[in-house]
Amino acid sequence: MIALFGGTFDPIHLGHINMAKQCLKELSLTSLSFMPNATPVHKKGPSIATEHRLAMLQLATNEESRFNIDTREITRTEPSYTVLTLQELRAEHPNTPIAFLMGMDSFNSLSSWYQWQTITQLCHIVVYARPGDKFAPCLQLTHYLAHAKVTHPDTLHQVQAGKCYFMTGEPFSAASSEIRTVIKSGQSVEPWLPESVITYINKNKLYAQ
């Protein structure tokens, strides 16, 4: 199965790593790709250069050999619409199950994503709990879940797309926006970032103003 974890990663934090590690285990993955976006279509763009986001992703994912980084959205010139990415990937791998991983806040807003129903036909959606974000599906998402929700991760390996699975792992409280604010105020971000990422941020004076 191809597992894609899309994000802005500005910066990557231990909430992302916690979720990714649990997905490796619970979904029996042989690899998991972190996929940084270039121009997010739904929020303000990243506050730092792409090379810095990529460098921090590299540092944070080095420790686990099954983690890799998919740079297709960075190298593409169009805005980072997930549907375009999944269509491209599906064309490359017509017969392989694809899972797109996201936190509960992303899931709750999924019906506002560009061509969201096509997205749900191109891949499985895997959702991770996030402290502070309750499960709050709108009516459209409730209809989707009525036929898509599965309770066993093995099902995701048996069909190529169309299912939705809610992870059972322990949630981890961390958010990139809050981390940027804490750095700006000069306080410690030790609880939320890998040490290598903290060193990189300090060395390159990122997020300080």
Ligand SMILES: Nc1ncnc2c1ncn2[C@@H]1O[C@H](COP(=O)(O)OP(=O)(O)OP(=O)(O)O)[C@@H](O)[C@H]1O
């Ligand atoms: N602590 C967390 N637990 C579970 N999922 C998370 C967590 N942090 C981020 N995610 C998920 O990871 C994906 C990428 O997140 P992103 O890079 O935007 O980080 P973020 O912390 O949500 O950033 P921001 O605070 O700026 O919104 C999203 O699907 C998001 O829901």
Ligand SMILES: O=C(O)c1ccc[n+]([C@@H]2O[C@H](COP(=O)([O-])O)[C@@H](O)[C@H]2O)c1
């Ligand atoms: O395609 C869309 O309309 C769309 C709308 C919102 C989010 N996404 C993708 O969802 C992933 C998580 O987004 P974010 O804002 O939490 O970094 C990231 O890969 C985004 O490009 C995609």
